[in-house]
Amino acid sequence: MKEIIPVLLAAALLAVLAYPGALAIDAVYGADVYLLSSVNDDGTIQMNRELYAYTSEGLSGDEQLAAVIEIYGSSPKPEIERVLLWGDAAVIRPAELPGVAFLPAGSAGGEYPAQTQSLLYVTKSVSLAALAAALVLFMLLRLVVRRQD
DSSP states (O other): OHHHHHHHHHHHHHHHHHHHHHHHHHHHHHEEEEESEEEEEEEEEHHHHHHHHHHHHHHOOHHHHHHHHHHEESSOOOEEEEESOOTTTTOOOSSSSOOOEEEEEESSSSOEEEEEEHHHHHHHHHHHHHHHHHHHHHHHHHHHHHOOO
């Protein structure tokens, strides 16, 4: 019976703390980035910057973002992705749009970043499994205590 109690407590703690732990990891290491499927070399970036300086007048927000993405590379779907970054070295922060960050991913020579939604999905599964284990252990503990009485 004494062996069940620490395992029960560990499972219950895991069930309770997994999701807040994942949210804490996201708060510390999470970043909103646009993923680049290909990255231009330095010469192409310089040439694209000069072209952008002449053609950026009057562009709307989405058009301006698309033009800045073309300076640094290409992105099949220019949507913000929330990813976990352990280091900021691979992130490209364009001078043209200071509030935007690009991350080369996969075939662009970068790694495949861990997305926050994947972390939360795994955490949900871990929490449910730990909760189920804690409930089973609790029932087992109750059964053992009743048999001893």
